[in-house]
Amino acid sequence: MTPAARLSAAIDLIATIDAQRIPAAKALKEWGTAHRYAGSGDRAAISGLIWDVLRRQSSAAYLMDDDSARARLLGMLKLERGMDLATIAALCDGSRFAPEPLSTAEEAALTSRSLADAPAAVAGDYPEWLDPYLAKVFGDDRAAEATAMASRAPLDLRVNTLRGKREKVLPRLAHLGATETPWSPLGLRIALGADARNPGINAEEDFIKGAIEVQDEGSQLAALFSAAKPGEQVIDLCAGAGGKTLAIAAMMGGKGRLIATDHDKRQLAPIHERLSRASVHNCEVRTPRGEADVLSDIKASADLVLIDAPCTGTGTWRRNPDAKWRMRPGALEVRLKDQAEVLARAAPLVKAGGRIAYITCSVLSEENGEQVRAFVARHPEFSVQPPEETASVVWDKAEAFAGAALRSDEGWLMTPRRTGTDGFFVSVLKKG
Numbered sequence: 001m002t003p004a005a006r007l008s009a010a011i012d013l014i015a016t017i018d019a020q021r022i023p024a025a026k027a028l029k030e031w032g033t034a035h036r037y038a039g040s041g042d043r044a045a046i047s048g049l050i051w052d053v054l055r056r057q058s059s060a061a062y063l064m065d066d067d068s069a070r071a072r073l074l075g076m077l078k079l080e081r082g083m084d085l086a087t088i089a090a091l092c093d094g095s096r097f098a099p100e101p102l103s104t105a106e107e108a109a110l111t112s113r114s115l116a117d118a119p120a121a122v123a124g125d126y127p128e129w130l131d132p133y134l135a136k137v138f139g140d141d142r143a144a145e146a147t148a149m150a151s152r153a154p155l156d157l158r159v160n161t162l163r164g165k166r167e168k169v170l171p172r173l174a175h176l177g178a179t180e181t182p183w184s185p186l187g188l189r190i191a192l193g194a195d196a197r198n199p200g201i202n203a204e205e206d207f208i209k210g211a212i213e214v215q216d217e218g219s220q221l222a223a224l225f226s227a228a229k230p231g232e233q234v235i236d237l238c239a240g241a242g243g244k245t246l247a248i249a250a251m252m253g254g255k256g257r258l259i260a261t262d263h264d265k266r267q268l269a270p271i272h273e274r275l276s277r278a279s280v281h282n283c284e285v286r287t288p289r290g291e292a293d294v295l296s297d298i299k300a301s302a303d304l305v306l307i308d309a310p311c312t313g314t315g316t317w318r319r320n321p322d323a324k325w326r327m328r329p330g331a332l333e334v335r336l337k338d339q340a341e342v343l344a345r346a347a348p349l350v351k352a353g354g355r356i357a358y359i360t361c362s363v364l365s366e367e368n369g370e371q372v373r374a375f376v377a378r379h380p381e382f383s384v385q386p387p388e389e390t391a392s393v394v395w396d397k398a399e400a401f402a403g404a405a406l407r408s409d410e411g412w413l414m415t416p417r418r419t420g421t422d423g424f425f426v427s428v429l430k431k432g
């Protein structure tokens with residue numbers, strides 16, 4: 001397929017997604033089945049176009065003053081891909097399989113309209129009901145923050161120090177264009193192209209041998225801020241597929257006791273294979289069975305309880321542009337309740353002098369600072385460790401990090417705009 005034919009296919013697909021109200025991933029899969037002649041390059045390119053239209057859904061429609069599938073695609077080409085009028089016009093030349101030539105109104109919109117007067121929710125591409133929530137966190141910066149939260153994310157990797165060293169792994173991933181991430185001493189970054197092609201990390205020898213894991217740099221920093229140490233007793237209460245568990249295990253260097261659990265046993269399913277590939281030998285996975293409390297033997301003995309809390313995931317919008325538009329107010333209410341529950345469960349597990357590391361991948365203060373304040377009010381035996389302290393334990397970049405991240409009395413908030421990471425909040429709460 002020519003680049004122009006891919007645009008035509010993308011316009012048709014967006015119209016289908018609109019009309020049938022189906023998730024983009026499902027629509028793309030069905031399109032692939034119905035167009036078996038399309039090669040993998042075509043599929044990747046068309047997926048990339050669809051995801052980018054979802055990223056710029058509102059702003060592209062505003063720019064074009066038209067919310068049709070075609071208008072949103074054209075607006076996206078300008079806003080997300082930085083194409084000028086001549087480039088867009090050359091693609092839309094009306095030839096066989098290419099989109100129709102640009103109308104006078106489309107040409108005018110692409111040259112003279114801008115987002116300068118657009119409401120923040122439109123310029124920043126987020127559901128309008130979230131505007132007061134984002135205003136509370138970011139104030140007048142919310143459109144700029146949200147725009148960064150809508151832009152395509154790179155692929156970040158964490159080098160597993162149980163199996164390798166960053167300086168050794170880096171040259172082996174040179175063919176993928178890997179570079180060091182700016183903050184994490186363990187991070188590597190691979191920029192992803194507009195065609196959404198997967199670089200095939202799972203087939204890399206370093207991945208197979210457990211020397212690298214896919215993990216956003218913000219997630220790596222959140223784990224580092226917990227300051228897990230060799231010899232400690234650490235409980236990962238919301239371990240899920242084990243992303244943080246693996247990072248914590250590497251920090252512990254195989255020494256001490258690590259317990260991973262989750263209230264949903266299905267979420268834990270991939271953790272066993274991942275722990276084994278990463279050569280983690282000191283982690284006990286406790287899978288819930290029925291109503292029994294799998295942590296009933298643990299009473300005020302943990303040095304660290306890690307809570308990678310269930311959250312709305314607003315910090316990961318750049319990886320899930322479809323989920324962003326599907327988010328409903330009810331989802332926030334449910335998550336707030338879950339978070340309070342997990343915090344209450346963690347409190348009695350921690351020993352005097354121990355700590356809770358509370359982490360979310362959301363930017364909303366209801367899930368972050370407000371949740372922490374409410375917990376400390378209910379549990380005065382806990383107090384927030386000053387954020388500067390949590391960062392300085394980690395590394396010499398603490399000062400630059402403090403200048404970049406958003407600090408509150410309760411902890412650090414990382415965002416795509418500020419730290420180039422997914423949105424992550426981290427608070428460390430000391431007991432006694």
Ligand SMILES: C[S@@+](CC[C@H](N)C(=O)[O-])C[C@H]1O[C@@H](n2cnc3c(N)ncnc32)[C@H](O)[C@@H]1O
Pocket residue numbers: 237238239240241242243244245261262263264267308309310311338341342
């Ligand atoms: C953000 S995800 C964890 C991701 C995982 N730690 C990782 O890094 O791959 C949140 C997890 O919390 C779990 N969860 C939700 N409510 C919980 C509760 N009340 N107690 C324990 N886990 C809970 C969910 O099942 C989900 O796996």
